[in-house]
Amino acid sequence: MPKISDEKRAARRAQILEAAWSCFQREGLHATTMDDIIRASGLSAGAVYSYYPSKDKLIMAAVTTSLSGLSALIEPILKAEPPPSPDDFVRQVTATIAGFTARDGYDLKRIALLGWSEAQRNERLRETMRGFYLAFRGRLADLVGSWRRSGLVGESVPEQDMAKALMSIILGFVVQAAILGDVDGAALASGLDGFARPTA
Incomplete structure (x- = not known):
């Protein structure tokens, strides 16, 4: 399986953060769940957790x-x-x-x-x-x-x-x-x- 380039990796991190910021504004930090962020990001749960294994790390x-x-x-x-x-x-x-x-x-x-x-x-x-x-x-x-x-x-x-x-x-x-x-x-x-x- 080919490795993901640094550029692609950075783009995925940014995609997840954009989804998190959007969810945080809409629901607040505590009410927002990782499932909310995963859905908003359009990525798989595995992809999101590979970059940010917990909501605290994502915050x-x-x-x-x-x-x-x-x-x-x-x-x-x-x-x-x-x-x-x-x-x-x-x-x-x-x-x-x-x-x-x-x-x-x-x-x-x-x-x-x-x-x-x-x-x-x-x-x-x-x-x-x-x-x-x-x-x-x-x-x-x-x-x-x-x-x-x-x-x-x-x-x-x-x-x-x-x-x-x-x-x-x-x-x-x-x-x-x-x-x-x-x-x-x-x-x-x-x-x-x-x-x-x-x-x-």
């Missing part, structure tokens, strides 16, 4: 795949020279998140909320997310340092504190967009700029 893969994919898209914004202004950075990052998470038949922003909830009971998932978010916050602190060197922000507030506030804005965008649906990057950038520029 972990769904989270890490989405976080890794989004991180790769945001990294060029973080590395831009010269760095974008704080309000423009928020605009660019939230637009990137919106574009990455809007999928055909489901929205990864809504699934992110399910993942955050699941992380409260799943220690391994929480530690995985913690690693991603700590690394991202560290990159935000580096960016704040670049802003400081460029004279875009003051020096009175520690860089880590500013990074935490910036991360709250970005994760808050995910929550508001998933639940309220009436927020976009331009609105957040405008609001952030309003705090930075008090009127006379």
